[in-house]
Amino acid sequence: MKKGLITLVLAVVAAIAVSPVCFLLAGMLMDNQELTECLAPVFSDGEGFVRWHIIPRYPTLQNLVELLLDAPEFFQMFWNSVKITVCILGGQLVFGMTAAWGLARYQFRGKKVVYMLFIVLMMMPFQVTMLSEYLVLDSLRLMDTLSAVILPGIFSTFPVFIMYRFFCSIPKSIIEAARIDGAGEFRIFLSMGLPLGSAGILSSLVLSFLECWNMIERPMLFLKSKELWPLSLFLPQIKAGRAGFAFCASLMAVLPAIFVFLSGQDYLEQGIASAAAKE
Amino acid sequence: MRKRERTGFWFVLPCLAGVMVFYLIPFADVIRRSFQKASGGGFAGMYNYVQVFGNRAFKLAAGNTLCFVAVCLPLLLLLSLTLALLLQHTAASKLFRSAYLMPLAVPAASMVLLWQLLFDNHGILNGILGQNVDWMNTDASFGVLVFSYIWKNLGYDVILWLAGLTAIPGNIYEAARVDGAGSAKCFWYITLPNIRPAAFTIVVLSLLNSFKVFREAYLVAGGYPQEKIYLLQHLFNNWFQELSVDKMAAGSVLLALAAAGFVLLLQKSWDREEEM
Numbered sequence: 001m002k003k004g005l006i007t008l009v010l011a012v013v014a015a016i017a018v019s020p021v022c023f024l025l026a027g028m029l030m031d032n033q034e035l036t037e038c039l040a041p042v043f044s045d046g047e048g049f050v051r052w053h054i055i056p057r058y059p060t061l062q063n064l065v066e067l068l069l070d071a072p073e074f075f076q077m078f079w080n081s082v083k084i085t086v087c088i089l090g091g092q093l094v095f096g097m098t099a100a101w102g103l104a105r106y107q108f109r110g111k112k113v114v115y116m117l118f119i120v121l122m123m124m125p126f127q128v129t130m131l132s133e134y135l136v137l138d139s140l141r142l143m144d145t146l147s148a149v150i151l152p153g154i155f156s157t158f159p160v161f162i163m164y165r166f167f168c169s170i171p172k173s174i175i176e177a178a179r180i181d182g183a184g185e186f187r188i189f190l191s192m193g194l195p196l197g198s199a200g201i202l203s204s205l206v207l208s209f210l211e212c213w214n215m216i217e218r219p220m221l222f223l224k225s226k227e228l229w230p231l232s233l234f235l236p237q238i239k240a241g242r243a244g245f246a247f248c249a250s251l252m253a254v255l256p257a258i259f260v261f262l263s264g265q266d267y268l269e270q271g272i273a274s275a276a277a278k279e
Numbered sequence: 280m281r282k283r284e285r286t287g288f289w290f291v292l293p294c295l296a297g298v299m300v301f302y303l304i305p306f307a308d309v310i311r312r313s314f315q316k317a318s319g320g321g322f323a324g325m326y327n328y329v330q331v332f333g334n335r336a337f338k339l340a341a342g343n344t345l346c347f348v349a350v351c352l353p354l355l356l357l358l359s360l361t362l363a364l365l366l367q368h369t370a371a372s373k374l375f376r377s378a379y380l381m382p383l384a385v386p387a388a389s390m391v392l393l394w395q396l397l398f399d400n401h402g403i404l405n406g407i408l409g410q411n412v413d414w415m416n417t418d419a420s421f422g423v424l425v426f427s428y429i430w431k432n433l434g435y436d437v438i439l440w441l442a443g444l445t446a447i448p449g450n451i452y453e454a455a456r457v458d459g460a461g462s463a464k465c466f467w468y469i470t471l472p473n474i475r476p477a478a479f480t481i482v483v484l485s486l487l488n489s490f491k492v493f494r495e496a497y498l499v500a501g502g503y504p505q506e507k508i509y510l511l512q513h514l515f516n517n518w519f520q521e522l523s524v525d526k527m528a529a530g531s532v533l534l535a536l537a538a539a540g541f542v543l544l545l546q547k548s549w550d551r552e553e554e555m
Contacts (some may be wrong), residue, residue, distance in 0.1 A: 006365050012364060014378035018434065020393050021381060027392075049406030050396050057495035099294030107285020108350035116290060119289070123483075123542045128514040128535045131527045132305035134428055134519070155297035185286045214386040216494045223517055235388035236498045243392070250389040263385035265377060272435055273442035275484060276477045 012073040022054065027247035028064060030056040033241045037057070038202060043075040063244035074249055081253075084149055084219075091154030097201060100160045101193050102125035105175065115164075118157040126217050138221060149220040149230075153212065159204035165274040166200020167193060178229055184239065203271030206264035213257050313528035327529035340514040342552070343507060346488055347421070351428050353484055356478075358429065359436035362442060364466075366437065369406075376441075379434035387494040395500045398423050420505040427495040432488055436481060443477025444470070476548055483545040487538070 027035070034057055041050050067074060102108075103115055123130075133152050134143075142148045170193070178188050194201070219230050231253045238246040261268065316323040331337050360481050362379070366372045398414035405411060414423050451469050460468070493512035496504060502517055504508070509536070518527045 001300060006368050007371070007545075009467055010362065010365055010369060012354075015369050017378050017430065018381050020390060021385060023393055024389065025282065039396065040397045045523075049401050050399070050403045051406065052403055095294040095297055100291045102287045102290025103287070106283065106290065107288040108284045108291075111287070111291075114295060117303075118298070119544050119546060120539055121298065121344050123487050123545070124535060124538050125487065125512075127414070127490065127512055128538060129302055129306065130515065131299065131524070131531050132309045135308055136301055136305040151297075152301045155294065155301050157298065160294065164373070175370055179303060181478040189385050214388075214494070216387060216498070217516075221516075232386050232388040235386075236391045238392075246392050254389045257384040258381070260378070261380065264378065268380065269376065269438050271437045272418055276439040278481050 005021040020253065021258070023052065024247060024251045025052055025053070026056055028242070029059040029061070030244065031060045031062055032244050034058065035247075039243055041241070059131060061103055062238050063082060064248045067245060067248040070247070071249075074231075074252075075227075076227060077229055077231045077234040080146070080228060080253070081141055081213060081232065082092070082232055084146060084153075084215065085209060087146075087150045088153035088156075089205055089208055090235070091157045092156070094199070095154060096204070097163055097194075098158075098189070100163035100200075101162070101189050101197075102166055104164050105170075105193070118160055122157040122161050130217070133218075133273075134221070136184045143222060144224045146223075146228055147194075149215065149218045152218065157209075162204035162207065162274055163197060163200045163269050164202070167197045170196045171233070174271060196268075199267060202264060202267040203274065206268045207271045209255060209260050210268075213253075300306075306531075308530055309528045310447055310515065312524060313532045315525070316522070317525035327443045327525045328533070331526055331533065332372070336509075336514055336517075339506065340511045343509055344511045347424065347428075347508075347510065348486060349422075351425050351489060352550060353434055355429050356481065359433055360440050362433070362531060363437050363440035364470075366441065367444065369544055376434070376437065379437050381434070382431045383434055387498055389450055390495065394423070394427070394495070398499075401525075410527045415500060416505055418505070418507045420500070421507045423499075424496055424508050425464060428492040429497070431492070435488070436485060439477070439481045439484065440474075443474050443481070446477070447473045476551065479548040480545060483541050486541060499501075538548070 030038070030053070038051055038053065047164055080215075099118075101113065129152075137143050137148045137152075142151070164216070174196070175188060175192060183191070198233055214232055215230060216232055219228075219233050223229055223233075235246070235253060238249060250269075304529065313327055314323055314325075316326070317323065366375060388491060395402075399405075400413050402414070404414065412419050414420060431541065440469065447470065451473075452465055455465050455469060480512065489510060492511060493516075496510065497509050497516070500508065502513060502520070511530075515527065518530065
């Protein structure tokens with residue numbers, strides 16, 4: 001009885017959490033006539049309220065096909081999103097991973113200061129750094145290029161922190177053993193640090209991916225030309241009359257994120273949890 | 280030994296250089312500018328700061344932001360802790376966790392359309408409630424924002440709580456049960472005191488995440504939304520559009536100080552954890 005009640009409560013909250021995605025899915029499968037009918041109260045100022053069918057009356061992929069075959073601007077922005085995300089993630093792997101390794105496994109003068117600095121930066125809301133980012137991007141003449149969004153993203157210190165926490169948990173004895181066997185420091189990093197810290201690396205990649213794919217503030221402020229915009233800026237611009245198109249585009253933007261989320265959920269959870277409790 | 284010390288530094292250097300170029304050095308410039316006149320660049324003393332504090336929009340935005348945090352944070356923490364505790368009593372924990380984390384993966388931009396349909400005057404929510412509330416254009420917009428924030432961050436906080444809860448050694452509970460303590464007593468005397476250090480981290484992280492709610496607010500309602508949800512983030516955005524560098528500089532420094540204060544508190548709690 002008590003167990004049943006608990007499950008019920010959990011299930012209700014779960015349903016609320018997932019419902020928006022189901023809603024998008026239903027919207028994608030509706031034909032235009034059904035959409036117009038359902039949405040009339042909002043978009044054509046009719047009477048009554050929006051009604052929604054969880055299961056479309058006549059499921060169709062018509063709108064999706066239209067989006068995929070007949071919307072070059074969608075592909076442009078999708079491609080922009082991919083470029084931004086891949087570049088930032090790649091950069092974080094090169095710069096963030098080495099920094100995390102250096103902070104986790106070595107002692108050097110000023111290390112504590114650097115670590116504190118990274119933590120403070122990681123916690124700063126974007127609004128704190130937005131003027132300074134603008135100043136440096138402007139002086140480097142990078143405004144209105146994809147680099148304006150990518151470069152500051154690469155040097156975000158949040159991934160460093162996540163990987164640092166995982167690198168710290170590698171037992172010292174393993175590293176010492178490799179050292180005694182005569183492995184060079186960089187070799188140790190590549191052949192011991194990377195495989196043993198892979199959970200942390202994946203955690204930070206999953207978290208960064210979700211962050212980059214959802215990026216709004218930076219592109220909004222630093223990219224003027226529409227053809228450079230990522231998907232996340234494009235979606236809200238779709239006009240109300242094209243509801244079917246908007247549904248498909250929204251869903252296509254969600255899908256990669258959901259895919260990464262589902263396949264990396266364990267790593268995502270570990271990454272989030274690494275802040276709350278010591279490994 | 281000295282050589283190895285240098286190796287560590289070399290590992291950190293590339294990243295540190297990037298952080299210097301893109302964040303630190305320009306921020307030093309921002310601090311300098313916050314004491315300068317907007318035109319001409321002469322020394323302005325505290326003038327910009329006084330301007331910011333006297334600004335009506337700033338007072339409105341700061342008040343709203345504080346109010347938002349004061350409402351959201353307790354709500355989110357309580358809800359997520361309850362869920363985390365309940366999750367410990369179910370076999371399908373993983374499935375539920377997936378569901379709660381899902382909103383984290385959904386880009387704010389994809390939700391814009393849904394939020395419009397849900398919260399419109401003739402929207403779905405009014406249809407369900409049988410009422411006629413204009414959610415986005417009255418003070419009810421505040422409720423919409425609170426809901427968005429909780430919807431988005433619930434899973435994140437549940438995972439944080441779960442991490443804290445599983446870190447409590449199970450044998451304490453067993454010992455208490457042998458002594459005849461019920462689940463209420465166990466919660467009050469074991470769970471609550473032991474979860475305190477984790478709780479602090481969770482509070483700070485949730486607080487800093489609350490700044491991202493701007494995305495939803497901005498995408499749904501634009502740069503000048505209903506007055507009750509005009510947040511500091513909107514204000515900064517509008518200053519940026521107007522290129523009010525002087526006000527932005529002073530504002531950034533103030534915001535940075537506030538955030539740094541919270542971070543230092545967080546760091547203290549981590550240090551204490553390490554000592555334990």
